[in-house]
Amino acid sequence: MRATITTDPEDLRGYSSLDPDEGELLRRLRTGDEEAFACLVDRHHAAMVRLARGYVRSPAVAEEVAQDAWLGLLRGLDRFEGRSSLRTWLFRIVVKRAISAGLHERQHLPVDDSELGDDSGRFSQDGWWITPPVHWADEAVDRMVAPGVAARVRELVAELPPAQRQVVTLRDVEGLPSADVCSILGISEGNQRVLLHRARARIRRHLEQEAVW
């Protein structure tokens, strides 16, 4: 069964229950506690800007979208019932703002055929490997922490088509569950997985080709 997807990003319903600690922060926020706001900003702002970058090219505009979303949170604070996690709620506002401001460059899903099969040329017509993967997984585990690798992957994510970038940012960078990502982006589970699959395949292929390892 598919999860219910709310169509209004500022709709205050959601799936996950509120983190008790966040509930406390929100209570303090309502009373005007500056520290509570600073704490939430430190926790979520960078991720909100990253998400906005999935829609806009300019870092400054992404920053504005995220700022605008914080204002949306404050204005909607009294209506927030905590039925979705605060992060999911904030992310939905970010997406809505990015889109409604007309800032998105390409909201629709990519249909470019060249993206469909990043790996397709590597199989025979029968479906077996022609060019099997170079085996590097075992050696790579130790090198995952190398700073150069993270820097390169950050660039690779930035270069992805927008829809892939949005999904991989939420799923693999922020670590959000599939249902939350679908709710935030307003896409189906199936679409989400297609986009995620393409994004991961592309990053994997670049890592291999560029011998980052």
Add this chain to the structure above:
Amino acid sequence: MTIRRTKPDPHDITCRQAVALMTDYLDGALGPDDRALVEAHLAECENCAEHLRQIRITVAVTGRIREQDLDPAAREDLMDLYRRWRRERPAR
């Protein structure tokens, strides 16, 4: 007549199909039959197993790219925004 359920054979799906199903597999989105097919294939096909390991590593590495640093100026802007909201919000 009883229907005998045969164990899936590694060749029931091709490498291309196994690779195409990998994200669904990792997400636990496959039905039990498809899952068994993928697992039987992975158990026998070292190349597809390697591909899966590489995807797992790709996911792990992508999870490490979060920049935690918040630009101090941006943080200060946000604090101003909060103070303004506090001042201007309707009295309750």
